[in-house]
Amino acid sequence: MxxxxxxxxxxxxTPYADFYRRSIDEREAFWAEQAQLIDWQQPFEQVxxxxxxxxxxxxxxxxxxxxxxxxxxxxAERAEQNALICVSSETGAERVYSYRELHAEVQRMAAILLDxxxxxxxxxxxxxxxxxxxxxxxxxxxxxxxxxxxxxGGFASHALASRIDxxxxxxxxTADAGMRAGKVLPYQPLLDExxxxxxxxxxxxxxxxRGLAELHPVPGRDVDxxxxxxxxxxxxxxxxxxESSEPSYILYTSGTTGKPKGVQRDTGGYAVALAASMxxxxxxxxxxxxxxxxxxxxxxxxxxxxxxxxxxxxxxLMYEGLPIRPDAxxxxxxxxxxxxxxxxxxxxxxxxLKKQDPAYLSRYDLSSLKALFLAGEPLDxxxxxxxxxxxxxxxxxxxxxxxxxxxxxxxxxxxxxxAVGKIxxxxxxxxxxxxxxxxxxxxxxxxxxNHKGVLAIAGPLPPGCxxxxxxxxxxxxxxxxxxxxxxxxxxxxxxxxxDAEGYTFILGRxxxxxNVAGHRLGTREIxxxxxxxxxxxxxxxxGRADALKGQVAMxxxxxxxxxxxxxxEQAREQEQALMQIVDAQLGAVARPARVCFVGTLPKTRSGKxxxxxxxxxxxxxxxxxxxxxxxxxxLQQIRDLLG
Ligand code: ATP
Ligand code: MG
Numbered sequence: 001m002x003x004x005x006x007x008x009x010x011x012x013x014t015p016y017a018d019f020y021r022r023s024i025d026e027r028e029a030f031w032a033e034q035a036q037l038i039d040w041q042q043p044f045e046q047v048x049x050x051x052x053x054x055x056x057x058x059x060x061x062x063x064x065x066x067x068x069x070x071x072x073x074x075x076a077e078r079a080e081q082n083a084l085i086c087v088s089s090e091t092g093a094e095r096v097y098s099y100r101e102l103h104a105e106v107q108r109m110a111a112i113l114l115d116x117x118x119x120x121x122x123x124x125x126x127x128x129x130x131x132x133x134x135x136x137x138x139x140x141x142x143x144x145x146x147x148x149x150x151x152x153g154g155f156a157s158h159a160l161a162s163r164i165d166x167x168x169x170x171x172x173x174t175a176d177a178g179m180r181a182g183k184v185l186p187y188q189p190l191l192d193e194x195x196x197x198x199x200x201x202x203x204x205x206x207x208x209x210r211g212l213a214e215l216h217p218v219p220g221r222d223v224d225x226x227x228x229x230x231x232x233x234x235x236x237x238x239x240x241x242x243e244s245s246e247p248s249y250i251l252y253t254s255g256t257t258g259k260p261k262g263v264q265r266d267t268g269g270y271a272v273a274l275a276a277s278m279x280x281x282x283x284x285x286x287x288x289x290x291x292x293x294x295x296x297x298x299x300x301x302x303x304x305x306x307x308x309x310x311x312x313x314x315x316x317l318m319y320e321g322l323p324i325r326p327d328a329x330x331x332x333x334x335x336x337x338x339x340x341x342x343x344x345x346x347x348x349x350x351x352x353l354k355k356q357d358p359a360y361l362s363r364y365d366l367s368s369l370k371a372l373f374l375a376g377e378p379l380d381x382x383x384x385x386x387x388x389x390x391x392x393x394x395x396x397x398x399x400x401x402x403x404x405x406x407x408x409x410x411x412x413x414x415x416x417x418x419a420v421g422k423i424x425x426x427x428x429x430x431x432x433x434x435x436x437x438x439x440x441x442x443x444x445x446x447x448x449x450n451h452k453g454v455l456a457i458a459g460p461l462p463p464g465c466x467x468x469x470x471x472x473x474x475x476x477x478x479x480x481x482x483x484x485x486x487x488x489x490x491x492x493x494x495x496x497x498x499d500a501e502g503y504t505f506i507l508g509r510x511x512x513x514x515n516v517a518g519h520r521l522g523t524r525e526i527x528x529x530x531x532x533x534x535x536x537x538x539x540x541x542x543g544r545a546d547a548l549k550g551q552v553a554m555x556x557x558x559x560x561x562x563x564x565x566x567x568x569e570q571a572r573e574q575e576q577a578l579m580q581i582v583d584a585q586l587g588a589v590a591r592p593a594r595v596c597f598v599g600t601l602p603k604t605r606s607g608k609x610x611x612x613x614x615x616x617x618x619x620x621x622x623x624x625x626x627x628x629x630x631x632x633x634x635l636q637q638i639r640d641l642l643g
Pocket of ligand 1: 253254255256259260261374375376377378379397398399400401402403426492493494506508509608
């Protein structure tokens, strides 16, 4: 096996390099230490069983419980401390729960689930807006060994039905409605339709009534949460001690590149990985407040709204609403009010804010805030510097996937406080991840710096990563572990490049590379060139099949001021300007065949660009599974533009 960067004895010794090397070379000792960050009801017998790396098991024989570690464990020291802060800028509701109160609510919810006949190993599907009861439901499930499957509350019936059929839940926990931009979004019609479409509908639904939408309870099926809670006010439900590898939850990937995959997560490995990441990556401190602006329906919501902060004894802020309503000051006002010390968001949110006056962001006292972490998609330099200047705080990129549950590339400022990021890079390989760059054609490890390759991870994956694809070991192996030139490596499906100091740059998804007349171009590079033009708010580039060149680049840009391309002539002028900037930065070979101006770009509900759908439309093909798409009407605008 070629020497990996990780174990290269010639790389210089720095605090982080040493920490990292130990995590790979002395894997068992390293993780046995990290495992002390959580409580074990029964100690593990083996740190890692990696005989079959794709199915590695962590902390074998150890018994623990996620809810115990996230809630009960803190009662001795921080019962009266804030644990869960729920703010809705949509309804105006603001509810704060101490650890003692959270403990009581979670036990009530657990008692209700048990009363309804749900048992260890069953699945419960949580289809909820961003309200406290969603957190209670997640924690209650893991408390009693029930596997939760949180489905993003913004999904419509079809997406919900396919997730019901995949996980086959015994029960669904839902609410009357969500709210977005002042509009009530009733859930029951979507749920009823999903249950009708589903092959394996559960018999029971637990309904939280927020009083936003009219409910039509189905007798024999629907149970009212408030009434059930009244009956369980004094419930005491002990934690079910699970063997470390027993599953805690199923979570579907964002569906950016195809049919969503049901990621199955373990219990002990996940708890250890998250607790350690709070310390080493996210600058967490017990007693302080963490604010991740994601949704519980996504992996950031699971790991860093619910489990990570609570496992670490922090207060977590759960927010329902937009970043710009009532105005773009809302998040920063919350930072001031709750003395938030760490914030975590996505570049897409930063780009939304970037269209606003930066004065909104600097109006509040942000002195408690240490840093803003961003993850989920490429962070372009203009966005990073804009928001960094607007809040005057470090902006820290990190790269990971639903599959891994926590970062693969990051700065690890907790280990090396002097570490500085590099523009365009999410950082270095995170401890525990034996990150490799693989030559796509030969399958060999790329060891020299600044060569582009497929980003892969040598097994075993560290604790906290996916165990398999729910119910489909074969798809898991085929998709992730045997798709790089026959080598048994975990495939991230992203392109990367590593410089001499180990900083890794993500160059896009492996299916986002286009081949123009024999030149392989990353769509991301072209996007960055176009985005550097001051008129551009956002841009997406995809490849379109071309008889002559193989493929050509097609660009779709959102202008900061749409009036600039109002007439056909103005649009042509803008198009020329953007083509010139690509010519100047990358060369004429990368110049898009067309730059079209659109009002918005097609995205998943989690804010990721749906390039595959745009590409299909450009090529006149069926865009495929759009169940995770935010607004399918956007594709029609592109179709119309292309005529
Ligand atoms: P699917 O796997 O269903 O197609 P998805 O890959 O968008 O959807 P996620 O797991 O939410 O689902 O996203 C992970 C992907 O997001 C990564 O593989 C990478 O392509 C991208 N990504 C995440 N963080 C970053 C980052 N900091 N910089 C660049 N890209 C990132
Ligand atoms: Mg993915």
